[in-house]
Amino acid sequence: MTEFRPLPQDRRPRIAVLDDYMGVAHRLADWSRVQARADVTFLTEALPPGPATVAGLRGFDAICLLRERSAIPADLLRQLPELRAIAATGKLNRTLDYAAARDLGIAVMTTSGSGNGIYATVELAWGLIIGLMRHIPEESAAMRTGGWQTRLGNALYGRTLGLVGLGKLGGRMVDIARAFGMEVLAWSPNLTPERAEAAGATYVTKEDLLQRSDVVSLHLVLGPTTRGVIGAADLALMRSDAILVNTARGPLVDTGALVAALQSGKLRGAGIDVYDSEPLPADAPIRQLPNALLTPHLGYSVQETFTNFYRETVENLEGWLDGQPRRLAEI
Helix, strand or coil, X not given: CCCCCCCCCCCCCEEXXXXXXXXXXXXXXXXXXXXXXXXXXXXXXXXXXCHHHHHHHCCXXXXXXXXXXXXXXXXXXXXXXXXXXXXECCCCCCCECHHHHHHCCCEEECCCXXXXXXXXXXXXXXXXXXXXXXXXXXHHHHHHCCCCCCCCCCCCCCCEEXXXXXXXXXXXXXXXXXXXXXXXXXECCCCCHHHHHXXXXXXXXXXXXXXXXXXXXXXXXXXXXXXXXXXXXXHHHCCCCCEEEECCCHHHECHHHHHHHHHHCCCCEEEECCCCCCCCCCCCHHHHCCCEEECCCCCCCCHHHHHHHHHHHHHHHHHHHCCCXXXXXXX
């Protein structure tokens, strides 16, 4: 059985809530019982990389992570001798080294999934698709300056959606695409024709999907076999009037190749919610492209998800303060 670092006896515990970019964590759960027993700091800015991250977290006994935002690798954990607990949101955080935390005697607590917000990422993907197909951002901006009907958009009915990834979220994409009257093609490294058919899609090769689809939407888990799954050669296969949507993980797509395709007009547009580096640097070239519809990793960021995350985080912290951490990660 893992021996956890004990609570400090000479002072009040210190807790940091990381990556609270929108400043909502304090109001989505009742922190009062935790704050009565510990000092809680809500950090609304991303920690800078390198030594500044260590300096920013040193002195805290517990940190609360918003799923897969700040990376907490082993070398960082080893530089935080006072860290006793991590309250992570979600069931799995690929940016956290669980084994290193266990070896250091740090209690890692998790929460259940996204609750009613589980399909929020799918809803955002369709928002990006419709926004691009109907030029909604541009038409809205034109209306504010006196414009009227400046661009002609396209309907979704009768068009083809290509899904790169057909798991739980990809399957939900099929349901909505069918409601719009779209044909659905699907491919992933491990997908079979039988699984695709069961989900209501048609299995094709990646090349066929890219060549035939009006909309290509990514719904893969990031891993060794999927990193860079859409590169320059893949983008070259897409039709010039097609759009690419990525609400999964930034490194699935070669960002440099995507920027080049958008700049040259080889690709009509892209709807992007996830990036290689987050928060996305202010000088990132993709920010300047008029045919890129960008959102700041809003996929699962809805009130329903965050409320569930933070309420269970508070419960976990109360258990930890009582010496009985709850929902310990199964490492």
